[in-house]
Amino acid sequence: MWNWFYKLASPPHFYRTATVLEPWLFWPALVLLAIGLYGGLVMAPADYVQGDGYRIIYVHVPSSYLSMFTYVTMAVTSAIGLIWRMKLAFCVAAACAPIGAAFTFMSLTTGAIWGQPMWGTWWVWDPRLTSQLILFFLYLGYMFLRQALAETRQADRASGVLAVVGVVNIPIIHFSVEWWNSLHQPASLSKLETPAIAGDMLWPLLVMILAYQLLMLALLMTGIRAQVLEREKNARWVGELLDTTGHEA
Amino acid sequence: MNEFFAMGGYGTYVWSAYSISFVVLAATVWFARRNLANTRERLKRQRLSKQDRTP
Numbered sequence: 001m002w003n004w005f006y007k008l009a010s011p012p013h014f015y016r017t018a019t020v021l022e023p024w025l026f027w028p029a030l031v032l033l034a035i036g037l038y039g040g041l042v043m044a045p046a047d048y049v050q051g052d053g054y055r056i057i058y059v060h061v062p063s064s065y066l067s068m069f070t071y072v073t074m075a076v077t078s079a080i081g082l083i084w085r086m087k088l089a090f091c092v093a094a095a096c097a098p099i100g101a102a103f104t105f106m107s108l109t110t111g112a113i114w115g116q117p118m119w120g121t122w123w124v125w126d127p128r129l130t131s132q133l134i135l136f137f138l139y140l141g142y143m144f145l146r147q148a149l150a151e152t153r154q155a156d157r158a159s160g161v162l163a164v165v166g167v168v169n170i171p172i173i174h175f176s177v178e179w180w181n182s183l184h185q186p187a188s189l190s191k192l193e194t195p196a197i198a199g200d201m202l203w204p205l206l207v208m209i210l211a212y213q214l215l216m217l218a219l220l221m222t223g224i225r226a227q228v229l230e231r232e233k234n235a236r237w238v239g240e241l242l243d244t245t246g247h248e249a
Numbered sequence: 250m251n252e253f254f255a256m257g258g259y260g261t262y263v264w265s266a267y268s269i270s271f272v273v274l275a276a277t278v279w280f281a282r283r284n285l286a287n288t289r290e291r292l293k294r295q296r297l298s299k300q301d302r303t304p
Binding site: 056116117223 | 253256257258259262263265266267269270273274276277278280281282284285288289292293295296
């Protein structure tokens with residue numbers, strides 16, 4: 001176990017692991033995406049109240065969940081990096097930011113498109129929507145901060161602190177619909193309770209969430225590889241890798 | 250088939266939500282891969298120019 005952990009913590013091994021894992025995450029994600037789309041758009045019945053409009057749930061809930069999952073990953077790896085001064089942890093954190101920003105953008109836009117026919121408005125300054133918008137700005141702030149600080153160590157520390165402090169926003173997003181009066185409906189899925197939606201509507205949602213999760217991990221592997229190469233550019237193994245391999249690998 | 254695309258009158262909303270999602274997903278994959286390829290190319294060039302200077 002520890003042997004495996006130490007091995008993974010060496011940059012060349014970490015890089016190779018990411019390279020090997022990437023296609024095993026990416027292609028199953030695409031297959032699940034196709035199944036989930038067919039399930040959500042064709043197999044699932046129309047909703048009693050929202051008709052076919054509710055089908056936006058199959059792209060809205062997965063992106064919203066991943067927007068938060070990616071942030072927690074970024075905050076936890078930043079904390080590990082800050083506490084144990086682990087460079088590889090910062091590689092993961094830095095790779096999370098653009099992925100999380102993309103999922104948050106998707107969550108906000110699909111939410112606005114869903115809000116228009118159901119609530120009669122694209123946007124309200126509601127606790128759930130506002131805290132999700134703050135999440136988007138946290139990701140942007142993290143990326144701008146990294147870009148502004150030329151020295152990697154300094155960028156890692158400053159952006160790491162921002163990521164850790166910003167994690168307070170995650171429970172606010174999650175509980176906003178319970179703490180305050182919100183236009184947004186409460187959670188459809190919960191780990192502890194039976195889901196609030198019917199089985200034939202539920203399975204495509206679970207498949208889509210899994211597809212998005214695998215896609216996020218595949219994207220993370222690509223991002224990690226770029227981060228590791230950049231930081232290890234003077235190491236001998238990177239030189240050998242660049243010399244011996246062509247465009248691939 | 251037309252009924253499918255109409256989505257019970259919600260067609261515009263449903264299809265625009267799905268289109269935006271997949272355009273953003275595809276763009277994110279594309280940017281991540283291009284970024285990795287660019288990093289690799291840049292480091293390779295830096296390495297070659299360094300080798301030229303040191304005989």
